[in-house]
Amino acid sequence: MGRFSGFNWRWVLRMAGQEALAIWFAYWSWQTIGFYFDNFPYHMDMLGFDCRLYLHAAQTWLAGGDPWATYALQHSWASGAPDLRFYFTGPPPTVLAFVPFAWLSDGAFSVGWMALTIAAAFYTLRRLHLPAWWVMFPPMAQAVFVGNPHVVCLALILSGSSVLGALAPAAKVYAVLPMIGERQWRALGVFALAAALSVVILWPLWAQYATDYAHVQAWIANATWGGFSAARDPRLFAIVAAALGGLALIDLRAASWLAVPALWPAAEYFYASFALPLRSPWLLAVLAVPGTQADAFVPWAILAYAIFRLESALGIHLALAASLGVEPDGGAGAGMGSGGHEMSTDDD
Numbered sequence: 478m479g480r481f482s483g484f485n486w487r488w489v490l491r492m493a494g495q496e497a498l499a500i501w502f503a504y505w506s507w508q509t510i511g512f513y514f515d516n517f518p519y520h521m522d523m524l525g526f527d528c529r530l531y532l533h534a535a536q537t538w539l540a541g542g543d544p545w546a547t548y549a550l551q552h553s554w555a556s557g558a559p560d561l562r563f564y565f566t567g568p569p570p571t572v573l574a575f576v577p578f579a580w581l582s583d584g585a586f587s588v589g590w591m592a593l594t595i596a597a598a599f600y601t602l603r604r605l606h607l608p609a610w611w612v613m614f615p616p617m618a619q620a621v622f623v624g625n626p627h628v629v630c631l632a633l634i635l636s637g638s639s640v641l642g643a644l645a646p647a648a649k650v651y652a653v654l655p656m657i658g659e660r661q662w663r664a665l666g667v668f669a670l671a672a673a674l675s676v677v678i679l680w681p682l683w684a685q686y687a688t689d690y691a692h693v694q695a696w697i698a699n700a701t702w703g704g705f706s707a708a709r710d711p712r713l714f715a716i717v718a719a720a721l722g723g724l725a726l727i728d729l730r731a732a733s734w735l736a737v738p739a740l741w742p743a744a745e746y747f748y749a750s751f752a753l754p755l756r757s758p759w760l761l762a763v764l765a766v767p768g769t770q771a772d773a774f775v776p777w778a779i780l781a782y783a784i785f786r787l788e789s790a791l792g793i794h795l796a797l798a799a800s801l802g803v804e805p806d807g808g809a810g811a812g813m814g815s816g817g818h819e820m821s822t823d824d825d
Contacts, residue, residue, distance in 0.1 A: 506618040506765075509746070513622065522550075525590065527623045527625040528626070530548070534565040549562075550562060569679070570668075570675065601628070601631050604637075605756060643667035646668045651737045653665065658729050704742060705773075705774075713777075714740065731755055734752065738752065738775050739780075748775075760779075
């Protein structure tokens with residue numbers, strides 16, 4: 478073997494793979510957020526933009542107004558064009574979640590929330606035992622840059638605390654799906670109780686949301702150009718939903734995390750950061766490519782992952798059945814009596 482007999486090639490390849498992935502993330506992160514620096518500092522209003530929108534909704538409601546008529550202004554990308562209005566679209570629990578911050582100015586809240594967002598991003602990576610450079614995963618990098626509550630929501634789900642976990646659906650209602658996969662029943666129960674009480678105590682807020690709902694959904698679908706999930710294409714939605722349904726049979730946790738970026742209507746690109754808890758390098762490498770809504774990189778990548786997992790599970794099942802001398806279709810040795818009737822028990 479010579480002098481290289483003790484060389485750890487596996488370690489070298491693993492390190493090379495990590496370096497390549499880090500470079501890949503860095504490149505696509507810049508492709509995702511780099512255009513915000515065009516005509517610097519004209520578009521730097523996007524730094525922490527989303528958090529200010531949530532703050533305005535809470536402030537408007539406390540002042541007696543309609544939160545879903547609330548907007549934040551963004552500089553237009555067309556020279557000389559008027560600023561663009563981006564409206565608040567969250568449900569009533571999200572309005573209530575930001576009420577404690579309503580006394581703050583835009584500047585003070587933005588600084589504080591961005592600090593919390595950055596801390597939440599690194600806390601998430603620590604909980605997942607991922608290196609700090611994974612913060613460059615483009616969906617995560619984008620969510621951090623705009624200060625979207627999605628980052629804090631992800632950290633809350635992974636916190637392991639029932640109290641903190643109950644706040645996750647208030648920040649982002651789609652948190653309910655991965656929380657089901659994580660079997661966080663206590664946190665879900667607390668949130669459900671709090672939401673039910675808010676319906677009774679704050680009925681006018683919910684009634685206003687019901688009145689505005691159709692308009693809100695139409696606006697967000699238009700603003701996101703249909704979103705990055707499969708929801709923009711009914712045929713693709715059916716295929717991906719079926720694949721995730723199959724995946725849920727063998728790994729409910731994985732299916733529940735992926736259901737948000739794959740199926741949630743008008744999904745933003747940063748929803749793909751919900752794939753981080755699966756720690757699949759090849760899936761995350763594909764999801765790092767932003768593409769466009771029409772490219773459907775996110776649902777197609779998740780579909781490929783689900784099919785791969787299902788094929789692997791089937792292969793393991795068939796290999797195990799062969800090693801035990803069991804017919805894959807439940808034939809000889811699979812518990813069938815001589816008359817062809819399946820054996821049963823009374824354990825029900």
